[in-house]
Amino acid sequence: MTTSRHLDERQGLPPEWLYLLKDHPRDGWPAHGNLGPLTQFWLERHNGFRQLGRALDDLLADFREDRVRAERFGGLFAPRLQQFLSELHHHHMIEDEHYFPVFMAVEKRLVAGFELLEGDHDLIHHRIETVIGSANTFLGRLRQGGRDGLRRAADDYAAVSDTLLSGLMRHLDDEEDLIVPLILDRGEHDLGLS
Template sequence: MKQTFELDTRTGMPADLMHLLEKYPREVWTGHRNLGATARFWLQRHDMFRELGEAMQDALLQHREGQVPLDPFRRWFAPRLQFFLTQLEEHHQIEDHHYFPVFVRAESRLAPGFELLENDHEVIHEDLMTVVAAANRFLAEETGGGATPPDAARWAGDAYADASGRLLDRLVRHLADEEDLIIPLILDRGEAAIGI
């Protein structure tokens, strides 16, 4: 059976791109002398996206189960969602336009992996747009009172939950694959030698 590398179905990067990960598995990353400030910051950003995404999913679930009233939920949720979406879009733009070209120059054999990651960014960007639209509908329906059908808020909540769940599932896969491609390269060459 042929392995697919679509974001929804892949279980990792293509094996022919993982030669450096075999040399530098995740267990050695934290203590490695070549894990510099840029790589540490980048990994922290990835962890922030994972943690904030999970926190927003938890908050949504608590609200939809009636554990958190609408006003406190909105005050907590809306600014965090805005921050998450804005920061993620900026993060991907910086990677596409600055870091990925630098990494490809450092190791051209990894170019297909960076093309795959750039394609992920396009898919995730479309997900971001879908999440924004679904969130706006969801929050508008939640505050609509008697002017909307009784099930409209639930349906809008379901649509938002589906859209945000899809985004986060894809993002988690993408972040792991990106790390598996980039961190071993940094450990192998060092940040200064790569040019970051």
């Protein structure tokens, strides 16, 4: 049986890449002696993306259900979305340029996994661009006032945002399942990360 590796279709990483996760399951991460400050910070960043993504989704739902007025929505939504997208893009650049090469050099059996994660980053970046375009249309309609075209722009934005967020949540989990066990197994210092 073949498991899809496409971000939108997979339910996790292939078992052959998760041999370190078997030795270092998630429930043991917080108490592990090799969970250093860099890894803790990185996990906090991931949780921050999850939280901000949910907050944006909730705010959009509130607007679409008329629980937040249009005048208030734009001022709440636009800066949060800009922060979310720019920090996510920067985070992925750092991983691709600095951390993934280190991990691939020390654990050759996981190179294909890191290449998959880099491919996710490319796809997510494309989706960020799509979200930006849709958000600009949506916020432009919002600034124009009235309801003409606003509902459709909100619905269009919601669709592309959902695609970005659902893929991102899958990606964050998979990235953690590959990276954290490797760090716990080798240690931040021995990997040259601290």
